[in-house]
Amino acid sequence: MAFTSESLKVFLAVLDGGSFSAAARKLGRVPSAVSMAVSQLEAELDLTLFDRSTRKALPTPAARALEPQARQVAGQLNLLDAHALQLHQGLERRLTLAMAPELQTGAWSRPLATLAREFPTLEIEVRSASQSEAVRMLHEGSVQLALVFERPGIDEREAFLEAGSQLLVAVAAPGYPASGHGVPLGEAQMANARQIIVASGEPTASDPQIVLSHRVWLTDSYLATLDLVQAGLGWAYLPQPLIQPLIASGSLSEVAFDNMASQMRLWVDIVWIKSRPLGLGATRYLELMREQLKTGPRRS
Incomplete structure (x- = not known):
């Protein structure tokens, strides 16, 4: 094998x-050793790789x-060496994160770009x-x-990192009754206006949203919820980064309530199990989140 x-x-x-x-200076060798190595490679390949007719080695x-x-x-060899070293240091084969749908439009995915650059072989x-x-x-x-x-409450099996917040905004299609047409909605109107929420099965106390209506439709994603709201089928709390351009363009209207704010800020935690040591990728993700949150708002 030549190469x-x-x-x-x-x-x-x-x-x-x-x-x-x-080349010898770069490799920390004497020039004669480099010349000999090239000559041996040329002999094995039966090819002339460099013109030696001048003081330079012209390809x-x-x-x-x-x-x-x-x-x-x-x-590829450098990547293989780096991967082997990272595995030795504790890099997991795959880093899997479960993320609430509301958070996929926020800042929580930004550290993944750094992970992809630092650990190119890590599956995410x-x-x-x-x-x-x-x-x-x-x-x-x-x-x-x-x-x-x-x-609410703390599970002693879990460790967590406070990871900022997400702002949810109550919105409806401009023609939907719950949009209020500039008039704040009263409690009775809220109860009768269809609310669309993201939940798994029946809404529970563990779901992050407040259920204000007696008439509820459920979806499993915020994009599905957005489609229903834009079709005029109900109102919903939706992540501010997702709907702000639509409010600005007039495609959606912010719902006004007469007894509460139309915006709801929810705090976010990144949670892991204490008894399971985290790999290099997960640990680095948490480090990147801590750095990102230094300038962000903190819960009181």
């Missing part, structure tokens, strides 16, 4: 340095033809789940981290 990791390194060093002496057309694939293979899976489903998956061990809204 090895070592001969590949020498070949690229000569290409980059333009001479055997420059031949054969060398230039081999260069793109050589650099690709060298990159983001599961959309209701509040109760996310917690269930966490305790069953099918996810390492769960991003959920703050819950």
Whole structure:
């Protein structure tokens, strides 16, 4: 086999340095050793890779033809070495996060871009789940981290990181009665206006939203809820980052209540199980979230 990791390194060093002496300095070797390695590679390939008629080592057309694939293979070898080191340091094969649908439009996915850059071989899976489903998956061990809204009480099996907040806004289609046409809705009107919420089965106390209506439709995602609201079939609390452009364009209207605010801020926790050590990817995700939250609002 002509090309090895070592001969590949020498070949690229000569290409980059333009001479055997420059390659030798880069590799920490003497020029004669580099020249000998190249000569051996040329003999095994039965190709002339460098023109030695001048003091420089000028690449031949054969060398230039081999260069793109050589650099690709060298990159893959570097990636393999880095992956092996990260596995030794505790990198998990896959990092799985359960995330409430309301949070997928917020800041909680931003650290994933850094993880992709720092750990390019790490598989990342983001599961959309209701509040109760996310917690269930966490305790069953099918996810390492769960991003959920703050819950009453503390489970001693869990550790958590406060992770900012999400603003939900009550909205309706401009023509829907609950939009109020600029007039705040009273309690009786709220109770009779259809509310569309994201929940798994019947709404429970663990769901992050307040149920104000006697007439409720359920969906399993905020995009489905948004479609129903835009179709004029009900009103809903929707994440502010999702609906702000639609309010600005007049496609949605903010619902006004006469006895409460139309906006609801919910605090978010990232939760994991104390008895299960986190891998390198999950640990780094938490570090990135802490850095991101230094300038953000904190709950009182």
